[in-house]
Amino acid sequence: MIIKAMELMNLQAYSHLIFLFSTLLSSQSIDLKPVRASSPPIQALVAPITKDAATSLYTLSLSGNQYLLDLSGPLLWSPCSPTHPTIPCSSGEYCAAVAPGAPNFGDGQCTCTARPTNPVTGDQAIGDLTLTDVATNATDGNTPTAEVTAHGAVSSCAPDRLLRSLPRGVTGDAGLGRGSLLSLPAQLYGKVSLSKQQFAICLPSTATAPGVAFFGGGPYGLMPPTQLDAGAALSYTDLVRDPMRPSTYSIRLRGIAVNQEAVPLPAGALDRGGGGVTLDTALPYTVMRRDVYRPFVDAFQRAMAHVPRMTSVRPFELCFDSGALGFTRVGYAVAPVDLMMASRGGGVGNWTVFGANSMAQVAPGVACLAFVDGGWAVESAVAVGGFQMENSLLVFDEDASRLGFSGTLLFVRTTCGNFNFSRD
Structure with missing residues (x-):
């Protein structure tokens, strides 16, 4: 919570x-x-x-x-x-x-x-x-x-x-x-x-x-196939302060895109909660305030209209026949989700969520969009949960007031489970 x-x-x-x-x-x-x-x-x-x-x-x-x-x-x-x-x-x-x-x-x-x-x-x-x-x-x-x-x-x-x-x-x-x-x-x-x-x-x-x-x-070394410094190619965005919740890590969000198309959100929907996004490992999955969640889910459903739907499985709403989904190095072949942020230096940076972090396997043959409707009472427009952070390196630099993020490590054929904890 x-x-x-x-x-x-x-x-x-x-x-x-x-x-x-x-x-x-x-x-x-x-x-x-x-x-x-x-x-x-x-x-x-x-x-x-x-x-x-x-x-x-x-x-x-x-x-x-x-x-x-x-x-x-x-x-x-x-x-x-x-x-x-x-x-x-x-x-x-x-x-x-x-x-x-x-x-x-x-x-x-x-x-x-x-x-x-x-x-x-x-x-x-x-x-x-x-x-x-x-x-x-x-x-x-x-x-x-x-x-x-x-x-x-x-x-x-x-x-x-x-x-x-x-x-x-x-x-x-x-x-x-x-x-x-x-x-x-x-x-x-x-x-x-x-x-x-x-x-x-x-x-x-x-x-x-x-x-x-x-x-x-x-460095932040991970194996295999070779020793990789997962922090060598990070993107950065500013950390912003939420005066009502000063211990949270918040970042500004310019918008959300599904399959590279902007989700039509209500004006000002992302202005509350430190600019839209907090990161919270005490949440298993990302929670969205309803005025953000509803158009986001509708956009994802349109992008995946060719895949047979399955009965919803709580706490998720949008579930699919996983047998009809292709599979890639970065998980199920579904529409990518972009959290659109302003990068350091004035550029634009996206935290792109691919199938491994957007689709939860809830039963044999059933995979669901792993984003949860938080209703109207949640404090952030978007609270990124642990599932969406998995197999990405996140660097919290308080001195520079910035967040560094690698994107999914699956693209470089490694995971967060590949640190060598044995001593030489």
């Missing part, structure tokens, strides 16, 4: 904690094995991403545990042990800034709290802020090179009930959200001497081979 506007005050409030946390965070150390003190700065950190077959959500492996990959989440959270460390309030004002009216005064001591949220259900809770260790691996872009532990990352405790509807075995939420000092990327940047303050995700399309997340600069 897209983060609600009510979270805005919580996100803004995190900035008030910087002075409280700065002493705690700067006193923490980094363990590197087997890197020596004379080693150069770490180029990047790497962690596997797994797709859960039951929920079509994605998990990130950290410290030997699985966390929900939450692109819009503002912080790390997980259930805590009864003896978890807490962060004392410098005054009641700090606690009120994070969770208004809800500092924790257990045992007569004031401790700071946060408001962790399940991004799928929207369920919220209040939990202590605590310190935890985040363990992962350094990488040269091609393989893991060293174990890395960042001590003293700030996270929030959460009740077990907040794990409902998440993939089985998940122990918490890894928030990668924009502009949050307590997001996973921001904390890793502050604790590890990384080459760049950016991160990249490459979501897998199956549960059998993990995708990959990089924190830091490239």
Whole structure:
């Protein structure tokens, strides 16, 4: 679920904690094995991403545990042990800034709290802020090179009930959200001497081979047939800020095309929600507001009028006889969908969605257009879900305020499941 506007005050409030946390965070150390003190700065950190077959959500492996990959989440959270460390309030004002009216005064001591949220259900809770260790691996872009532990990352405790509807075995939420000092990327940047303050995700399309997340600069190496730097030929578009949902990654959308023909959208339909598009890994499939969805589906149906229709399968509306569809290197031979964006430098760039990312196989012989009608209440005109991001490299460069995207890697005969996680 897209983060609600009510979270805005919580996100803004995190900035008030910087002075409280700065002493705690700067006193923490980094363990590197087997890197020596004379080693150069770490180029990047790497962690596997797994797709859960039951929920079509994605998990990130950290410290030997699985966390929900939450692109819009503002912080790390997980259930805590009864003896978890807490962060004392410098005054009641700090606690009120994070969770208004809800500092924790257990045992007569004031401790700071946060408001962790399940991004799928929207369920919220209040939990202590605590310190935890985040363990992962350094990488040269091609393989893991060293174990890395960042001590003293700030996270929030959460009740077990907040794990409902998440993939089985998940122990918490890894928030990668924009502009949050307590997001996973921001904390890793502050604790590890990384080459760049950016991160990249490459979501897998199956549960059998993990995708990959990089924190830091490239290369972003994938195999086979040869070692490929997936970040060598990216297109870029500006990231824009949505003041109502500051932790989301939003991009401007000029229009949508089906089979290279512009979809006739109502005037101003894409003006809301940060210019039309947010990216959200807590959504299995792309969700469109109804005034965008209806003309889009009608255009796709016209382009595919020669293919026999099948009965709709929820949550999808437009389903086809997959036996009547041709197949290509990039999935079913269906009309391509273009998300039309303004590129950096004033040019025009399209994020083109081919059959592998537009058609979901829902049953033997049945494939459906994997875009969902969000009704009128959704906050974005278009919220791009995980299925449409699979097997594409996405680079989130906060310093340059831009998104880099590779397009489908299937064209170059590789996938996000082809990072070499074995050590030489």
